[in-house]
Amino acid sequence: MSYISARNLxxxxxxxxxxxxxxxxxxxxxFDQEAIDFSLDAAQQLADQYLxxxxxxxxxxxxxxxxxxxxxxxxxxxxxxxxxxxxxxxANWDYEHNGQQMPLxxxxxxxxxxxxxxxxxxxxGFLTTGAANLIREFGSDTLKDIYLKPMAEGRWQGTMALTExxxxxxxxxxxxxxxxxxxxxxxxxxxxxxxxxxxxTAVDNVVHLLLARKKGGPKGTKGVSLFxxxxxxxxxxxxxxxxxxxxxxxxxxxxxxxxAAHLMYGExxxxxxxxxxxxxxxLKHMFLMMNEARIxxxxxxxxxxxxxxxxxxxxxxxxxxxxxxxxxxINAPQVTIIEHADVRRMLxxxxxxxxxxxxxxxxxxxxxxxxxxxxxxxxxxLLELLTPIAKSFPAEYGNEAVSIGMQVLGGAxxxxxxxxxxxFRDIRVNSxxxxxxxxxxxxxxxxxxxxxxxxxxxxxKEEMLAAIKAASAQPAIAELATALGKSLQGLQExxxxxxxxxxxxxxxxxxxxxxxxxxxxxxxxxxxxxLQQATVATRALESAMTVGKDPLGEEDQRFYQxxxxxxxxxxxxxFSRTAGLRRTLLAQERITLDTEAALLV
Numbered sequence: 001m002s003y004i005s006a007r008n009l010x011x012x013x014x015x016x017x018x019x020x021x022x023x024x025x026x027x028x029x030x031f032d033q034e035a036i037d038f039s040l041d042a043a044q045q046l047a048d049q050y051l052x053x054x055x056x057x058x059x060x061x062x063x064x065x066x067x068x069x070x071x072x073x074x075x076x077x078x079x080x081x082x083x084x085x086x087x088x089x090x091a092n093w094d095y096e097h098n099g100q101q102m103p104l105x106x107x108x109x110x111x112x113x114x115x116x117x118x119x120x121x122x123x124x125g126f127l128t129t130g131a132a133n134l135i136r137e138f139g140s141d142t143l144k145d146i147y148l149k150p151m152a153e154g155r156w157q158g159t160m161a162l163t164e165x166x167x168x169x170x171x172x173x174x175x176x177x178x179x180x181x182x183x184x185x186x187x188x189x190x191x192x193x194x195x196x197x198x199x200x201t202a203v204d205n206v207v208h209l210l211l212a213r214k215k216g217g218p219k220g221t222k223g224v225s226l227f228x229x230x231x232x233x234x235x236x237x238x239x240x241x242x243x244x245x246x247x248x249x250x251x252x253x254x255x256x257x258x259x260a261a262h263l264m265y266g267e268x269x270x271x272x273x274x275x276x277x278x279x280x281x282x283l284k285h286m287f288l289m290m291n292e293a294r295i296x297x298x299x300x301x302x303x304x305x306x307x308x309x310x311x312x313x314x315x316x317x318x319x320x321x322x323x324x325x326x327x328x329x330i331n332a333p334q335v336t337i338i339e340h341a342d343v344r345r346m347l348x349x350x351x352x353x354x355x356x357x358x359x360x361x362x363x364x365x366x367x368x369x370x371x372x373x374x375x376x377x378x379x380x381x382l383l384e385l386l387t388p389i390a391k392s393f394p395a396e397y398g399n400e401a402v403s404i405g406m407q408v409l410g411g412a413x414x415x416x417x418x419x420x421x422x423x424f425r426d427i428r429v430n431s432x433x434x435x436x437x438x439x440x441x442x443x444x445x446x447x448x449x450x451x452x453x454x455x456x457x458x459x460x461k462e463e464m465l466a467a468i469k470a471a472s473a474q475p476a477i478a479e480l481a482t483a484l485g486k487s488l489q490g491l492q493e494x495x496x497x498x499x500x501x502x503x504x505x506x507x508x509x510x511x512x513x514x515x516x517x518x519x520x521x522x523x524x525x526x527x528x529x530x531l532q533q534a535t536v537a538t539r540a541l542e543s544a545m546t547v548g549k550d551p552l553g554e555e556d557q558r559f560y561q562x563x564x565x566x567x568x569x570x571x572x573x574x575f576s577r578t579a580g581l582r583r584t585l586l587a588q589e590r591i592t593l594d595t596e597a598a599l600l601v
Contacts, residue, residue, distance in 0.1 A: 002314070003052065003307040004116035005355075007559060009040060009109050012359050015536050017366055019105060025373035028103050036106050039091075043110035046086055047117035050079040055118040058257025059422050063200065065249045070199040070259055076121055077154075077202030083114070083125045084154030090129070097136060097148060104372070105365040108299060112358060115303025119426065120258040122303075124157060126296055127197050130289045131158025131209045135228065138277035138285050146234050147207055157203040160289055161192040161210040161229070161263065171224065171283060176265065177215040178225065178273060188212055188229055188273040189266035191247075196433075198261025199231065199246040205239060206231040208263070209289065210273065211282050218280070226282035227273035229265065243269035254425030294391040294434045295364055301430035302357040305398035308423045309350040312405040315418070316343055319409075337408070346404045348569040353401040355566065356526040357394035359533060364390045378459050385448045385456035388440035389522040395430035396437055396519070402427050441514035444521060445498065446507075457495070464488060464528045471531050474538045477564065480571050484527050487578055491524055494585045512593050513585055520581040527575045534567035 013019045014033060022028045031039075054075045063072045083089055092107045093099025114122035132151040135143050150156040167173035176190025190212060192198075199206055208229040217223035232239035245264040252260060265271040277285045316338035323332055324339065337343045364386050370379035406413035406420045413420040431437050449457055464484065471481035498517065502510040537560040544552040552560070 002310045004113055004303065004310070005306075006040060006044060006113075008355055008358065009112065010037065011533075011536075011559070011563075012362050013105065013109060015540070016359060016532055017105065017362060019103070019366070022103055022105070022366070022369060022373075025369075027101050027373055028369070030101065031103055031106060036109075039102065039106055039110060040113065042086065043088070043113045046082060046088070047113050050075070050082045051114055051118035051121050054079070054121065056416075056419065056422060058118070058120050059254075059426075062256035063249060063259045065246065068246065069201055070246055070249055070261065072200045072202050072257060072259065074202060076124060076200065076257070079118075079121045080125050080128070080154035080157075080203065082154070083122075084152055088114075089125055089154055090132070090148075090152035093136065093152070097144070098152065103365075103369045105362055105369055108295070108365040109362060111296070111299050112303055112306070112361070115300045116306045117303075119300045119303050120255050123255075123258050123296075123300060124197050124202075125154060127160070127293075128154065128156070128158035130292050130296065131160060131207060133292065134209050134226070134276060134285060134289050137288055138226070139228070143228055143274060143276065147228065147230075150205070151207060155203060156205040156207055157197050157200065159195050159197050159206060159208045160286070160293065161195050161198070161208040162286070163192060163194050165191065165193055171211065172220040174211060174213055174224065176210070176212040178212040178227065179215050181272075186212075186227060186273040186275060187266065188227060188271045191265065191267075192263045194250065195261045195263055197259055198263050199244075199249075200259050204232075205234075206244075208244070209276070209286070210265075211286060212273070214279075221283045222280060224282040225279045226276040226285045228276055229271065229273040233272055243267070243271045252429070254422070254428060290434065291387060294387055294440075295361060297430050297433045298357065298361050298390045298392075298394040300433075301394035301398040301427055302354060302361060304423050304427040304430070305350065305357070305394065305401045306354045308402040308405040308420055308427075309347070309354050311419050311423075312350060312408040313338075313347060315409050315412070316347060319412075343408055345569075345573070346408050348566060349404050349573065350401045351562075351566050352530070352570040352574060353394070353397045355533070355563075356529045356570065357390075357398065359529040360386065360390050360393065360525060363529070381451060381456035382459055382463070384451060385444075385460060386525065388444040388448060388518060389525050391434060392431065392437045392440045392518060393522045393526060395427075395433075399427050399431060437518065438515050441516075441518035442511055445514040445517050446511055449495065450499075450502075460525075461488070464524075467528055467531050467535070471535045474535055474542075476538050477531070477534045477567065480531055480534060480567060483571050483575070484524070484531055487524060487527070487575070490578070490582050491521070494520065494582055497586060509590070509593065512590065516581055516584055520578055520585060523575055523578050523581070527571065530567040530570045534564050537561075537563035537567075 091102040178186040247262040250260045320334040367379040367383040468481045
């Protein structure tokens with residue numbers, strides 16, 4: 001069964017992003033087009049063999065807590081080790097750390113394949129990569145020597161242990177504490193909740209990257225440091241219990257095979273932690289993993305939405321029902337439901353969300369590659385600005401896309417005979433993971449838009465205007481370029497009014513509709529994505545018609561035509577939402593601010 005388009009990934013990487021240009025950096029010289037395509041093929045084969053076959057089984061035979069242990073299917077461990085042995089958990093590491101120096105853009109393209117095949121299993125592996133990256137970036141040589149290899153091999157699980165009962169996303173309010181010991185280790189005491197991958201029997205050890213506050217130290221985030229806190233402390237060839245106790249796991253709406261644990265540290269005996277990086281720099285260090293995880297959450301959502309789209313598309317091409325409205329002959333054969341315009345509308349929505357999200361996620365990955373390779377500040381600022389959208393758009397619109405996919409299947413979509421009902425439950429959490437959509441709205445409007453006096457926004461505007469100029473030269477899609485250009489003027493008007501509020505009013509006024517702004521801004525970003533894709537596709541179609549050029553094969557011609565039509569669909573059916581959002585953002589009424597809480601009865 002198809003769950004993602006390899007052709008689309010290659011289109012984005014080679015034709016839209018022109019990834020071959022990245023070989024200008026010595027670090028990435030080994031990754032020409034042949035090497036990239038080989039990597040994607042290898043990811044597909046691994047996903048087909050180890051991940052996709054157990055997607056529904058992980059839901060039906062969910063993780064459970066019994067006799068102090070968290071049990072998951074053994075295939076979880078097998079899949080993690082397979083990803084590790086194939087090098088995917090450490091592919092973008094340096095050669096000196098046994099990595100491949102794979103561009104993050106390629107690594108994340110492979111990650112999208114894994115997420116579409118089985119995001120629940122893939123999450124265990126890439127969560128481990130994120131935790132290991134913190135050790136690789138900030139840890140001592142001793143920590144690197146002990147932890148990187150077994151984590152990269154998928155034998156040890158990694159986690160990000162932040163959330164506490166009284167402090168969800170408010171990390172300045174965490175109460176887990178640490179005390180330094182004479183031997184240079186630290187005693188950790190406290191609890192963490194909703195810890196993904198927090199404990200399970202499919203691995204030999206679980207390594208928590210944990211934030212804690214110095215006992216009696218500064219309040220707020222200033223007193224917070226980052227630690228490696230393993231479930232079992234490695235001592236030579238032995239693993240010694242570190243008194244990290246699992247109080248239980250959470251029963252979840254979806255992702256039932258992907259553990260979310262409630263963990264206790266130091267309750268059943270001393271729990272040792274090992275400082276990562278500088279003391280009191282914990283939150284600063286952790287943001288490396290948090291930003292990676294936000295892109296990863298967007299990838300998980302895009303992967304789920306992709307799997308739902310191809311399941312819907314397959315069903316629509318096979319399910320006969322009804323006849324065209326003008327055909328009154330009851331003896332005429334039924335048509336497959338994809339022949340009905342409204343079914344195509346729903347499929348177009350899914351496709352527009354999936355392929356727009358994939359392009360944005362890989363574009364962000366490319367910005368990260370450029371920044372890592374040469375410290376390019378422009379790429380860094382664009383990545384910072386776009387990260388809230390790369391996380392929230394696939395999550396929010398992906399949720400809507402899967403819901404629409406269920407509608408394509410009708411009653412069948414609500415049954416577990418088809419994967420849509422599970423995907424619908426699984427994708428819902430992505431708008432909550434790594435900060436709710438509200439938090440990303442606050443981040444975008446309250447921080448990212450004003451970064452360096454708006455420099456990131458100016459860079460993005462330059463990128464968009466370049467795309468508009470290129471598309472305007474293509475008569476077939478010039479109207480789309482005009483639509484985006486006109487709407488950008490409205491976006492500037494909205495931003496000017498909001499920034500005026502920021503100067504004159506209490507911050508709560510400025511930020512009251514930050515989530516609405518995130519949606520509004522994000523739709524412009526995805527429109528920019530679709531304009532770029534349509535431009536490349538239109539050029540390919542026109543080039544094939546040039547005298548002396550080889551004609552396109554039927555499959556390629558259909559692919560490029562599909563791109564152009566999906567871009568047209570997006571601008572007509574989805575981007576048109578910006579008009580209503582703009583009116584809301586410019587409205588003078590302050591309904592949410594002026595309404596007393598007591599009125600919500």
